[in-house]
Amino acid sequence: MIDYGLQGRVALVTGGGGGIGRASALAFARSGASVVVSDVDDGQGSETVHLIRSRGGNAIYSRCDVSDPAQVQGMVASAVDTFGRLDCAFNNAGINSIMLDEYDDEVWSRAISVNLTGVMMCMREAAAVMVKQGGGAIVNTASINGVVGNPGQPAYTAAKHGVVGLTRHGALRWASSGIRVNAVCPGVIDTPMTEQVAADPALRAMIEGMTPIGRMGRAEEVAEAVVWLCSDAASFVTGHPLLVDGGATAI
Ligand code: NAP
Numbered sequence: 667m668i669d670y671g672l673q674g675r676v677a678l679v680t681g682g683g684g685g686i687g688r689a690s691a692l693a694f695a696r697s698g699a700s701v702v703v704s705d706v707d708d709g710q711g712s713e714t715v716h717l718i719r720s721r722g723g724n725a726i727y728s729r730c731d732v733s734d735p736a737q738v739q740g741m742v743a744s745a746v747d748t749f750g751r752l753d754c755a756f757n758n759a760g761i762n763s764i765m766l767d768e769y770d771d772e773v774w775s776r777a778i779s780v781n782l783t784g785v786m787m788c789m790r791e792a793a794a795v796m797v798k799q800g801g802g803a804i805v806n807t808a809s810i811n812g813v814v815g816n817p818g819q820p821a822y823t824a825a826k827h828g829v830v831g832l833t834r835h836g837a838l839r840w841a842s843s844g845i846r847v848n849a850v851c852p853g854v855i856d857t858p859m860t861e862q863v864a865a866d867p868a869l870r871a872m873i874e875g876m877t878p879i880g881r882m883g884r885a886e887e888v889a890e891a892v893v894w895l896c897s898d899a900a901s902f903v904t905g906h907p908l909l910v911d912g913g914a915t916a917i
Contacts, residue, residue, distance in 0.1 A: 668890070670897035673698030676749040677896065678742070680732050680788055681759030683710025685857020686807065686892075688717075689885035690756055693893045695723030699754065702745040704730045706759075732759045732784030733776075742791040751799055754896040755792035757785045758807040762859050768821035781825035786832055789847070793840055801844030803896040806833050808849040810911050826851075830907045837905030846904040848895045853911025855883040878913030 677694040681687035683705035691701050695718040703718070703725055705711035711727045718725040726748055730741035745752045760781045766773045785806050796802030811819065812826035829849060836847035854873045856864050863869045864882065874881055891910050894900055909915055 667693075667696060668894075670697040670893050670899060672754070672893070672897060675699045675753035676702070676745060676751050677754035677756065678702040678704065678745050678752055678792065679756045679758060680704045680730065680741075680784075681807075682714050683707045683712075685859060685885040686852065686855060686888045687756070687758045688714045689889035690758065690892045691725070692717060692721075693886070693889040694754065694756075694896075695721065695725060697893055697897070700724040700749050702726055702728050702741070702748070704728045704732075704741050704759075706731050732757075732788055733779040735787050738784075738787045738791050742788075742795060746795055752792060752795045753799075753802050755788065755796075755802070755804045756807070756892055756896070757788040757792070757804065758892075759784060759788075760807060760859075762819075762822060764819060764822075765862075768819055774821045777821035778825050778828075781822065782828040782832070785829050789832065789836055793836065793843075793845055793847075796845045797840065797843045802846075803900075804836060804845065804847045805892050805895050806836075806847070806849045808833070808851045808907055810851055810853050810909065810915050812849070812851050813907060813909070814915050833907060834905045841904060846895075846900070848900070848903060848905065849907040850888055850891050850895070851907050851909045851911065851915075852888045853877060853883055853909075853914040855885055855888055857885050876914055876917075877911070878916065881912065883910060883912055 682703035833849040
């Protein structure tokens with residue numbers, strides 16, 4: 667594992683109790699950052715904090731439903747109150763309503779509210795702190811569904827395309843403030859979100875067949891991209907939707 671040199675920096679991870687978020691929180695800590703782990707699942711979020719501390723890292727848990735503006739403000743405030751600054755914001759929390767009809771008004775609203783509006787609010791609040799500080803790095807979680815269509819999931823696809831657009835907007839808006847804004851676009855990654863896919867041999871084989879590398883991705887592989895994007899190694903990279911998809915969209 668590469669050390670991206672984040673000693674003395676503070677990283678905030680939403681959805682930090684789950685697959686990609688937890689792997690990223692651990693990766694931030696491994697590179698020396700103090701980490702604010704946020705989630706709606708207190709048990710899972712606290713477990714991520716425990717894992718970081720048990721490896722000698724520094725972390726706190728801050729509960730936040732990213733679709734609630736007051737909770738988002740509270741989460742960012744807890745990072746600044748505890749650690750005095752915010753250098754890296756990984757706006758990652760998301761939901762997948764694959765088993766539901768996303769044209770249903772309630773399902774649509776919830777999917778957009780968490781996957782797009784939630785990312786916007788987290789980015790807005792993090793950027794406000796970073797502007798005052800004179801810089802920072804933001805990574806938003808999109809998806810391959812942010813760059814290609816998906817016939818089954820209109821809301822998820824619209825939200826993730828929105829995240830890519832929002833990322834480009836943020837990169838332009840805050841470049842002169844020393845803030846870089848990028849996105850990661852994962853392919854199908856083996857996490858709790860996709861456990862139904864992973865457990866079904868036929869579905870898993872289909873996914874693997876659609877992925878040139880021939881397997882589902884690992885959360886740690888996305889985490890590497892996230893921490894790199896937040897590090898000084900990516901100092902000239904901004905506004906970029908980085909595909910981490912085993913070649914799925916290269917076909
Ligand atoms: P995951 O394992 O389900 O983890 C997501 C975490 O976010 C969970 O702990 C979840 O809590 C939490 N969460 C859900 N709604 C939230 C809310 N409103 N506010 C704060 N936290 C919330 O999912 P993942 O696979 O790591 O996915 C992380 C991100 O990657 C999502 O944005 C997802 O769309 C994106 N992504 C995933 C894949 C994939 O194949 N896994 C591919 C492309 C993009 P609960 O468990 O209580 O819901």
